[in-house]
Amino acid sequence: MISHLTGRVWTDDLSDRVGERVELKGWLHRLRRLAGVSFLILRDARGTAQVVVQDPELVERLARLQNESVIGVAGVVVAEPQAPGGVEIHDPAVTVISEADEAPPFDLYRPVIKAQLPTILDNAPVALRHPRRRAYFAIQAASMAGFRSGLHDLGFTEIQTPKIVGSATESGATTFALDYFGKTAYLAQSPQFYKQVMVGVFERVYEVGPVFRAEPHDTARHINEYVSLDAEVGFIENEYTVMAVLTDTIASMLAAVERDAAGALALLGLELPKVPQPIPDVHFLDAQAMITAATGEDLSNEPDLSPANERWLGEWAKREHGSDFLFVRGFPMSKRPFYTHPDPERPGFAAGFDLLFRGMELVTGGQRLHRYQDYVDALVGRGEDPENYAAYLMAFKHGMPPHGGFAIGLERWVAQLVDAPNVRETTLFPRDLNRLSP
RNA sequence: GGCCCCGUGGUGUAGCCUGGCCUAACACGCCACCCUGUCAAGGUGGAGAUCGUCGGUUCAAAUCCGAUCGGGGUCGCCA
Structure with a gap:
């Protein structure tokens, strides 16, 4: 069982693994869809990672997921100056581990939660x-x-x-x-x-x-x-x-x-x-x-x-x-x-x-x-x-x-x-x- | 517990003072479509609230009054 944990790569380790194929696990933080390329932001306990998605079919699959769905992403770590943090994941294979049923009550991907404290506390989980x-x-x-x-x-x-x-x-x-x-x-x-x-x-x-x-x-x-x-x-x-x-x-x-x-x-x-x-x-x-x-x-x-x-x-x-x-x-x-x-x-x-x-x-x-x-x-x-x-x-x-x-x-x-x-x-x-x- | 303030779609607000043009507006999210690189992305369109609840005043109430429930601030007290 431990091997499942030790084999895990965290988002904050990616800069040391450029060129390697890794598997990330985490939450669908945000999907930014553009015409020719889409960006999947995966969040785990340590941070976030940008995944570049070009396959239109995969984009469609991801677009159907609500934010906070739990996913695994296997892909190659590439150094890319344009990417936040300087690295991103290319050529991804995505598995849906657990699909979220509803959108979060407020946006978790913004710099700060735009909700009042009672709302935040009511939705603490x-x-x-x-x-x-x-x-x-x-x-x-x-x-x-x-x-x-x-x-x-x-x-x-x-x-x-x-x-x-x-x-x-x-x-x-x-x-x-x-x-x-x-x-x-x-x-x-x-x-x-x-x-x-x-x-x-x-x-x-x-x-x-x-x-x-x-x-x-x-x-x-x-x-x-x-x-x-x-x-x-x-x-x-x-x-x-x-x-x-x-x-x-x-x-x-x-x-x-x-x-x-x-x-x-x-x-x-x-x-x-x-x-x-x-x-x-x-x-x-x-x-x-x-x-x-x-x-x-x-x-x-x-x-x-x-x-x-x-x-x-x-x-x-x-x-x-x-x-x-x-x-x-x-x-x-x-x-x-x-x-x-x-x-x-x-x-x-x-x-x-x-x-x-x-x-x-x-x-x-x-x-x-x-x-x-x-x-x-x-x-x-x-x-x-x-x-x-x-x-x-x-x-x-x-x-x-x-x-x-x-x-x-x-x-x-x-x-x-x-x-x-x-x-x-x-x-x-x-x-x-x-x-x-x- | 005392005093002060607030309660409008999933979220945040505008409208309330100076009732009627509110068949309730805006932003974000959601749904659909568009846009070769975004990073709080952008664009177009759509769904979604009978305005906390109950009662009253009025020809007419989100808007005025009362009660009630819920929430916030502050003080007492403490970490």
């Missing part, structure tokens, strides 16, 4: 075949690979933690409840507790997996199921250790995108951002003060940054530091979850950070509490019963080092990277308030 859309997900795949390899190289171990959990983890964030053999269970909104527990095992762990948020938000940057790139590391000095790991990780992701998704970058005409060493950082209070000084907006009672504030800071970082990235440290403890470690020098503020990427919150991270008694105090202080967190707290009762970590929103990362105005564009099959299918 076809829309994703468009080279530009496919490029987004090639970048996504490369980003995940870079996240994994970067952390692996730093001695991290990949883990997989349960997505069906018995109790709503972080109070506040809304969870999806489900029936679990007659008991109520929840879809995990974060691997937070488990990855911390696993620091007691591997010291350095990461996870790539889905998280579920039942918040009824309906914005261009929220979806209800997304991929979280999580990491957690033990024996840190403070949040700056975590920020350094994150900075390395982002750099690894970008390096992987540059290496593995070069074709996608070229197609999209993208320039990758540089990761400054170190990424500039600003304290929450200083950030607010700058915004107030610049805009006159009174933020003195705001415990958080608004999307508009984040955009302002993104522009500031670009202007003042030439950076697409900016750390904002020291958010008020009141807005952070109970496991957050306070800044020893400013106890009302967290030893944690958000990473803004081009003016959007991309990552949240920081140092966590690590002493059992601190957890009990934090929970009681928030009116929660530590008993409800017994399994989680067991790790701390039995000794945990100072540790911290972060979580990157994968779809947001790609959306910012490719300058997509809506995170749904960089989600294969987005789940939101109104969309459960496809």
